[in-house]
Amino acid sequence: MNAYQEFKMIGSRPVRPDGLDKVTGRARYGADLNMQGQIYGHVVRSPHAHAVITSIDCSKALAMDGVLAVMTGDDLVKPGNEMLGSGEGAMALKDVVPMVMSQGKVLFHAQAVAAVAATSPELAAEAARAVEVTYDVLPAVTDVHKALAADAPILHNDRFPDGYPEEPTNLATHISLTVGDPDSAFDKADVVIEQTYSVPMCHQGYIEPHACAARADAAGRVELWCCTQGHFTVRHYTAAVTGIDMGKIKVTASEIGGGFGGKTTVYLEPLAVVLAQKSGRPVKMVMDRGDVFRATGPAPGAETKVKLGATRDGKLVAADVECLMDSGAYNGNPAGIPAFMATACYKLTDARSTGRSVYTNKPKIHAYRAPSIPQVTLGFELAITELAAEVGMDPIEFRLLNAVEEGDANMMGAPYNRIGLRECLEVARNHDHYKSAVADGAGRGMAMGYWINAGMQSSATLNVIADGHVSILTGSPDIGGSRASMALMASEVLGIPFEHIHPQVAATDAVGHCDVTGGSRTTLATGQAVIQAAEQCVAEMCRRAAAEWEVEPGVVAWSQGAAHYGDQSLTFEELASRAGAMGGPLTFSTSLTSTSTAPGFGVHICDAEVDKETGRTTITRYTAIQDAGKAIHPDYVEGQLQGGAVQGIGWALNEEYLYNEEGALENPGFLDYRIPVASDLPFIDAVIVEVPNPLHPFGVKGVGEVPIVPPMPAIAEAVYQSTGVRFRDLPLNPPKIVAALLDN
Amino acid sequence: MAVQEFISPTSLSEAQLVVGDGAASSWLAGGTDLLVGIRLGARDPARVIDLKQIPELTAIEIDETSVRVGAAASAFDVLHNSDVPSLFPGLAEALNLIGSTQITGRCSAGGNLCNASPAADSIPALIANGAQCRILGPDGERTLAVEDFVVGPNQNALASGELLVELILPRPPAGTSDAYLRLTPRTEMDIAVAGAGVSITVDESGTCTAARVAIGAVAPTALLVEVAAQALVGSQLDQAAIDAAVAAVRAAATPISDKRGTAEYRTHVVGVLVSRAIANAQARIQEARS
Numbered sequence A: 001m002n003a004y005q006e007f008k009m010i011g012s013r014p015v016r017p018d019g020l021d022k023v024t025g026r027a028r029y030g031a032d033l034n035m036q037g038q039i040y041g042h043v044v045r046s047p048h049a050h051a052v053i054t055s056i057d058c059s060k061a062l063a064m065d066g067v068l069a070v071m072t073g074d075d076l077v078k079p080g081n082e083m084l085g086s087g088e089g090a091m092a093l094k095d096v097v098p099m100v101m102s103q104g105k106v107l108f109h110a111q112a113v114a115a116v117a118a119t120s121p122e123l124a125a126e127a128a129r130a131v132e133v134t135y136d137v138l139p140a141v142t143d144v145h146k147a148l149a150a151d152a153p154i155l156h157n158d159r160f161p162d163g164y165p166e167e168p169t170n171l172a173t174h175i176s177l178t179v180g181d182p183d184s185a186f187d188k189a190d191v192v193i194e195q196t197y198s199v200p201m202c203h204q205g206y207i208e209p210h211a212c213a214a215r216a217d218a219a220g221r222v223e224l225w226c227c228t229q230g231h232f233t234v235r236h237y238t239a240a241v242t243g244i245d246m247g248k249i250k251v252t253a254s255e256i257g258g259g260f261g262g263k264t265t266v267y268l269e270p271l272a273v274v275l276a277q278k279s280g281r282p283v284k285m286v287m288d289r290g291d292v293f294r295a296t297g298p299a300p301g302a303e304t305k306v307k308l309g310a311t312r313d314g315k316l317v318a319a320d321v322e323c324l325m326d327s328g329a330y331n332g333n334p335a336g337i338p339a340f341m342a343t344a345c346y347k348l349t350d351a352r353s354t355g356r357s358v359y360t361n362k363p364k365i366h367a368y369r370a371p372s373i374p375q376v377t378l379g380f381e382l383a384i385t386e387l388a389a390e391v392g393m394d395p396i397e398f399r400l401l402n403a404v405e406e407g408d409a410n411m412m413g414a415p416y417n418r419i420g421l422r423e424c425l426e427v428a429r430n431h432d433h434y435k436s437a438v439a440d441g442a443g444r445g446m447a448m449g450y451w452i453n454a455g456m457q458s459s460a461t462l463n464v465i466a467d468g469h470v471s472i473l474t475g476s477p478d479i480g481g482s483r484a485s486m487a488l489m490a491s492e493v494l495g496i497p498f499e500h501i502h503p504q505v506a507a508t509d510a511v512g513h514c515d516v517t518g519g520s521r522t523t524l525a526t527g528q529a530v531i532q533a534a535e536q537c538v539a540e541m542c543r544r545a546a547a548e549w550e551v552e553p554g555v556v557a558w559s560q561g562a563a564h565y566g567d568q569s570l571t572f573e574e575l576a577s578r579a580g581a582m583g584g585p586l587t588f589s590t591s592l593t594s595t596s597t598a599p600g601f602g603v604h605i606c607d608a609e610v611d612k613e614t615g616r617t618t619i620t621r622y623t624a625i626q627d628a629g630k631a632i633h634p635d636y637v638e639g640q641l642q643g644g645a646v647q648g649i650g651w652a653l654n655e656e657y658l659y660n661e662e663g664a665l666e667n668p669g670f671l672d673y674r675i676p677v678a679s680d681l682p683f684i685d686a687v688i689v690e691v692p693n694p695l696h697p698f699g700v701k702g703v704g705e706v707p708i709v710p711p712m713p714a715i716a717e718a719v720y721q722s723t724g725v726r727f728r729d730l731p732l733n734p735p736k737i738v739a740a741l742l743d744n
Numbered sequence B: 001m002a003v004q005e006f007i008s009p010t011s012l013s014e015a016q017l018v019v020g021d022g023a024a025s026s027w028l029a030g031g032t033d034l035l036v037g038i039r040l041g042a043r044d045p046a047r048v049i050d051l052k053q054i055p056e057l058t059a060i061e062i063d064e065t066s067v068r069v070g071a072a073a074s075a076f077d078v079l080h081n082s083d084v085p086s087l088f089p090g091l092a093e094a095l096n097l098i099g100s101t102q103i104t105g106r107c108s109a110g111g112n113l114c115n116a117s118p119a120a121d122s123i124p125a126l127i128a129n130g131a132q133c134r135i136l137g138p139d140g141e142r143t144l145a146v147e148d149f150v151v152g153p154n155q156n157a158l159a160s161g162e163l164l165v166e167l168i169l170p171r172p173p174a175g176t177s178d179a180y181l182r183l184t185p186r187t188e189m190d191i192a193v194a195g196a197g198v199s200i201t202v203d204e205s206g207t208c209t210a211a212r213v214a215i216g217a218v219a220p221t222a223l224l225v226e227v228a229a230q231a232l233v234g235s236q237l238d239q240a241a242i243d244a245a246v247a248a249v250r251a252a253a254t255p256i257s258d259k260r261g262t263a264e265y266r267t268h269v270v271g272v273l274v275s276r277a278i279a280n281a282q283a284r285i286q287e288a289r290s
């Protein structure tokens, strides 16, 4: 399968190169860069969720001592129908600009309407209060059903979904796919389950708020430093939003304190650039937590109708899934993914899946770990579990009977390559957790999940240093330990110690293009670029050794960090130190669009105990099993499994965006937006299954997103088993559980 | 307006002198409410007067009849006092629930009380233990029961310039213990959806001879529910008595529905907490006897 059957480094767990700085507080995050002469930006935000701006008067603010610049939406480009990027992750400019700053109309509470820059953060805040904005306030709608009602206020009178007549509507998108003939296939079913499930809008909850600093020079060049999952994307979007040439913008990614998909776009960055240009001073901007919740892209709330049919002996014969998703104020495209992927875990020859998304007066939704799939999977997996119970089968046995394997196709058509879903189910079935007795009063649930996993563009540059060390530059911000993985992969190929390899996230002008760290793609695709660069390095070193020994390059072998021919050898260090005399500096750059992706699958098992009097749920045991293809650095694979499970637990039990009648978010902080704290959680047992990806040199599959997919249905089922009441609407917070138990 | 002046008096008389009529001034104990309020723009004092350099305000003193806790003594100091946690395990439970290790290191029972949040954890525990507030002001000194100190959400009975000096808790008689429980969706770093503080005295025969029951987060202020206490006194703390106490607190509760819970839920769960708190206090008494 590949040249590295026996791994020496891959699969080991060295300390990550960025670890010490992070635990000692030295690592520099988005807000940690300070520049000489720097001033501070502050955003003026709308107090209304839906309004027309009738005037903005910045004169009083600008007249204040120490206020050096003001701006409004007029300082940004007026978007037409341009698309940013293509394929997965493509976004229309008209859906990006208003998330940076509104232009005439406000469509959600706390939307940016103007910004100021002043010599201190306090002064900037005061100046922001001095900006006078007048509004014609319109009625707001935050509920998808109300937004689709005939009398709903219309957010966009110039947008019409494909295939619909040009009439006022808040329907953003509608997509429906059918394979086979689901309607008549239901006739073959002995048992049919038809239910509706819902999941609330929630936020990624990254701990580090958005932050950036910008500097403009006299020649019109711009430098940006920010926390982001993709600084090339920041460059692209900032250029598109401000009208500055992409080539004049340099972006450096800081360390990042979480993103989970939420930091794959721009919010403050274009504002800081414009304010820096206007003031002639470096401008720093840091979002506060409230604005992170109110005005950056959360994950869509969704309602999913699921109809499933099976035969008495547990064969799934038909599925019909309809997912209604909240897009927020602009088009975040949440409906396509559930339409394409809702059924992806199951062999189904007759199925229909439909996704619709709706505009509401809330911030435009954005990516959150396996975007849109956890929502639809809650419904699909719970319905599967209900179906298994109806036919009297163990939920894992039922899934083993119907799970996809190599050669099966999902709604997207292409057959799966070598996937590891069945292996994960078998590990689950044989796991001590699943075989153990459930504690009295507790309940157990299990569920599985899928994510497509992205490939996309990556680049890497490998520089050999004269002392035999190596620096590796990539353009992939490291959110989950990817620098450690890059170093491990290079170490494996080069045969030199892990500690001699210095991986870095380089700025946009220092390395070839890299798409965002997202889609679970970085270890796979950027890793592939690193592997290729390292292989080129080995080939060149062998060529140089061959020249020295006056033999054909083909006869020189590379092993254990040295070139060998007969009893002669030249080590990596020797070739590095003599590079100047042997052909010049050793630098290798590779760029690629990876087509080596493989989908990811996981199976989770959860035990939960509900206090029947107070309705509080305690997760007592949790096991997350996933096919990683090949775990490069198992710690960070386990970390992904654990982190995804924890975020799923939060979403299942307590996390929820709560809007009031006026369309303002009622819980824009971690006190009332309840992500789990450490003491809420059991140890999350992470089990890595390795079914190598045949398309990848090291067998890697993406792992970052799948782990948030199974938790919600697994937990909801465990709560049902503990209480005897089926809950189909999340979150399962104490008041909801008590209300249902008292009703019973 | 930002804070213009920070003053750190070292005696009660100096504190009184600097505060004057109290205009535009805020007392600072641990600051875990005040500083958050200033940051959010909800509070805007021109002067902040620190209380932690005044010996009486941070002292914890115990004699035969009472326990006196300085209003600015940190929760950490109270929790690590050699006697207070064993005399008032319920009060200790309440203080230990405030925030996190970092917060308990700074915050005070006095600040918790003066801030007068309906959901404050230590207030029901203080009421259950019959705590009195010693208050010093421009017009001299006065004493007020904790249940009368809080007059509304975030409103206390202090006049401008008045200072809460200390909390005085009568020493519990033999056969007495207390307990505090709150309901939060999370295990910590959360705010009570309902809270219950209970103190009971049980004689050798198992009869309850005295009781105080207080509830939090289910009304504009924490409430002392005397009907609930009456249901317990004279009983063997049997199911009927507990049920009557639970019914009494549910009847006394007048909660609102908000983002933290519905009124129905709060009413229900405050009863659950009271019944469990009674059981915990009773178990503590039994344990002390055995």
Ligand SMILES: Cc1cc2nc3c(=O)[nH]c(=O)nc-3n(C[C@H](O)[C@H](O)[C@H](O)COP(=O)(O)OP(=O)(O)OC[C@H]3O[C@@H](n4cnc5c(N)ncnc54)[C@H](O)[C@@H]3O)c2cc1C
Pocket (backbone or CB within 6 Å): B026, B027, B028, B029, B030, B031, B032, B033, B034, B035, B036, B051, B071, B072, B097, B098, B099, B100, B103, B106, B107, B108, B109, B110, B111, B112, B113, B114, B115, B119, B120, B121, B122, B158, B162, B163, B164, B165, B189, B190, B191, B192
């Ligand atoms: C992260 C976090 C978590 C929290 N969790 C909880 C929790 O779980 N439960 C809970 O009940 N609270 C909680 N709180 C709120 C707060 O910590 C408590 O109310 C705390 O007890 C306040 O005490 P302090 O000494 O810090 O008060 P301060 O902030 O110093 O003062 C509070 C108020 O009382 C006034 N004041 C203080 N002392 C006096 C005095 N002697 N005389 C007159 N007025 C005075 C101040 O001017 C101010 O208005 C939390 C706060 C934070 C930041």
